[in-house]
Structure formats: structure tokens, C-alpha cells
Amino acid sequence: MNISLTNMGGPMMGGGSAQMSGDAMRLRADQGTVKQGTTSFFVTNNGSVTHELVVLPLPESQIVGTQPIGGDGKIDETGSLGEASNTCGQGSGEGILPGASGWVTVTLPSGRYELICNLPGHYAAGMYSQLTVR
Ligand SMILES: [Cu+2]
Known part of the structure; x- marks a missing residue:
């Protein structure tokens, strides 16, 4: 599937730190x-x-977007099934730069999942989406 990551306040809008x-x-x-x-x-x-x-x-009792955020602005990644954080590459890396893509292939049992961006402050700013696997 395709995922689009966005934020407002880009260079066209005057720049500054979106976070x-x-x-x-x-x-x-x-x-x-x-x-x-x-x-x-x-x-x-x-x-x-x-x-x-x-x-x-995403545990059965948990609502997407409500996981507790730590002092570092991130949520607990325990149990992660994989990530795409490599600019123009597969799997984990230093993050996907603006305008670039990354990819990952994972094996998912049926259940509920939360797709997130876990850079500091990004989850709190709205970077999450629910995925159901049947
Ligand atoms: Cu992000």
C-alpha cells in the first residue's frame, strides 16, 4: 500500500519549525x-x-492516536513489526527526507495495528493511522 506523510508550514508557507x-x-x-x-x-x-x-x-482496548507520549516526545515502539525510515531505501534508517520515499515489507497476522511516525512530537501532532488486518 501507499503511505503519504505530510506536514503544514513548509517552505512555501514561510518556513519555520512545524514541530x-x-x-x-x-x-x-x-x-x-x-x-x-x-x-x-x-x-x-x-x-x-x-x-x-x-x-x-494496537491493543484491543486502545484507541488509535492515544498511546502515552514519553518525555522524549515519542511513544513506546515495543512490539514494532517493522519500519520504513530509510531515504530511498528499504527498512530502518535515519528517516525519510522531504521529497523522498522509503519502503518496507512486513508479515502481519490478523489484528489491529497503528501506523505512526515516531520522530519527536510527530505522533502528538497527528501522525498516526489505524490499519486492520483480516
Ligand atoms: Cu513525522
Whole structure:
């Protein structure tokens, strides 16, 4: 599936730090449900700052976007099934630069998942999306 990462306040809008100004950031997937098994994520950063994609399990009782945020501005990545954070490459790296893409292929059992960007402050700014695997 394709994932688009965005943030407001890019250079065309006067620049500045999107994170510090609290501007909205978004993670949009072109599918909300996939079949269990192997899924490939092709992640494009359409924003003006570095982003990433992390695939986390979402417990039955948890609502997407409500995981506790630590003092470092990030949420707990324990149980991550994979991430795309490599500019123009596969798997984990230093983040996907603006205008670039990254990708990852993961094997997902049926269940609920949360697709997030876990760079400091980005989850709190809105970079999460629910994925259901049947
Ligand atoms: Cu981000």
C-alpha cells in the first residue's frame, strides 16, 4: 500500500519549525484494511521535514492516536513489526527526507495495528493511522 506523510508550514508557507509551532502533521494510507500475510508499504514524504513509518500493534482496548507520549516526545515502539525510515531505501534508517520515499515489507497476522511516525512530537501532532488486518 501507499503511505503519504505530510506536514503544514513548509517552505512555501514561510518556513519555520512545524514541530515547534504545533502545525498539523498527517500520515495517510490508501488502504485501511489488508489481508493477513505479507504487506509492502511504500512511504512517500510529501512534507517539508524528515518523517518515518513504524508499524505497531494496537491493543484491543486502545484507541488509535492515544498511546502515552514519553518525555522524549515519542511513544513506546515495543512490539514494532517493522519500519520504513530509510531515504530511498528499504527498512530502518535515519528517516525519510522531504521529497523522498522509503519502503518496507512486513508479515502481519490478523489484528489491529497503528501506523505512526515516531520522530519527536510527530505522533502528538497527528501522525498516526489505524490499519486492520483480516
Ligand atoms: Cu513525522
